[in-house]
Amino acid sequence: MAQRIDVKDLNIYYGDFKAVADVGMAIEPRSVTAFIGPSGCGKSTFLRTLNRMHEVIPGAHVEGTVAVDGVDLYGADVDPVAVRRQVGMVFQRPNPFPTMSIEENVLAGVRLNNKRISKSDAADLVEVSLRSANLWTEVKDRLNRPGSGLSGGQQQRLCIARAIAVKPQVLLMDEPCSALDPISTLAIEDLISELKSAYTIVIVTHNMQQAARVSDRTAFFNLAGVGQPGRLVEIDDTGTIFSSPREQATEDYISGRFG
Numbered sequence: 505m506a507q508r509i510d511v512k513d514l515n516i517y518y519g520d521f522k523a524v525a526d527v528g529m530a531i532e533p534r535s536v537t538a539f540i541g542p543s544g545c546g547k548s549t550f551l552r553t554l555n556r557m558h559e560v561i562p563g564a565h566v567e568g569t570v571a572v573d574g575v576d577l578y579g580a581d582v583d584p585v586a587v588r589r590q591v592g593m594v595f596q597r598p599n600p601f602p603t604m605s606i607e608e609n610v611l612a613g614v615r616l617n618n619k620r621i622s623k624s625d626a627a628d629l630v631e632v633s634l635r636s637a638n639l640w641t642e643v644k645d646r647l648n649r650p651g652s653g654l655s656g657g658q659q660q661r662l663c664i665a666r667a668i669a670v671k672p673q674v675l676l677m678d679e680p681c682s683a684l685d686p687i688s689t690l691a692i693e694d695l696i697s698e699l700k701s702a703y704t705i706v707i708v709t710h711n712m713q714q715a716a717r718v719s720d721r722t723a724f725f726n727l728a729g730v731g732q733p734g735r736l737v738e739i740d741d742t743g744t745i746f747s748s749p750r751e752q753a754t755e756d757y758i759s760g761r762f763g
């Protein structure tokens with residue numbers, strides 16, 4: 505299911521403002537890639553271009569290519585809705601649909617895609633998705649209760665189950681633990697490590713220990729100054745980035761000298 509992503513010469517704009525410049529990188533399947541860097545360097549903006557969520561903002565556009573297994577997501581005949589099915593996203597704050605039951609939350613993406621699904625297939629999909637998200641045993645006896653009745657960490661795992669249920673190839677996570685306590689954070693990190701055997705995972709994180717714990721590859725982004733675009737400084741194996749990065753700016757950032 506996992507797929508490789510190749511980004512080439514990507515420039516990302518909000519209207520006339522170039523927020524991110526000249527990004528090129530390969531993101532490997534069945535691995536976790538972390539994006540780190542100071543606030544405003546464009547990590548979230550870049551992440552959102554990987555499933556065409558960026559362009560839902562009026563005036564926002566990109567130049568360059570993002571190819572998933574060789575197919576440019578920005579090709580003329582590519583349907584952005586199909587892209588978002590293939591490349592799922594989990595956000596900073598858990599956002600289950602509050603009035604929907606746990607079960608209906610898991611199925612929400614599938615229903616949005618207008619897929620007809622029998623009752624027994626739906627029940628199977630709910631169980632498989634919740635099991636994959638390490639949530640099944642905690643909720644199996646209350647599948648009809650509202651998703652909003654779960655703890656923050658459980659809600660985030662529910663959102664991951666909802667993302668998985670549409671069978672994406674890639675999972676994008678934008679600071680998925682920033683609203684969670686340390687125990688829930690560890691549960692999500694364990695889950696990320698399990699999911700990488702099936703998915704290509706990209707995670708934005710402010711937490712460098714988290715990047716070091718969960719990711720195989722780390723990309724460091726930086727900003728030359730206010731009003732300047734963010735740029736990719738380097739991407740390498742996570743161990744290398746945290747022990748012997750090539751660039752001084754990376755060294756300064758990871759050793760806490762700025763950002």
Ligand SMILES: Nc1ncnc2c1ncn2[C@@H]1O[C@H](COP(=O)(O)OP(=O)(O)OP(=O)(O)O)[C@@H](O)[C@H]1O
Pocket residue numbers: 518523541542543544545546547548549550561734
């Ligand atoms: N909707 C928007 N409209 C206009 N500019 C935006 C929008 N969202 C982000 N930006 C700008 O794009 C640049 C990159 O922002 P982005 O949120 O991607 O950075 P980030 O590295 O994820 O930051 P943080 O770590 O603080 O979340 C910033 O200058 C920001 O002000």
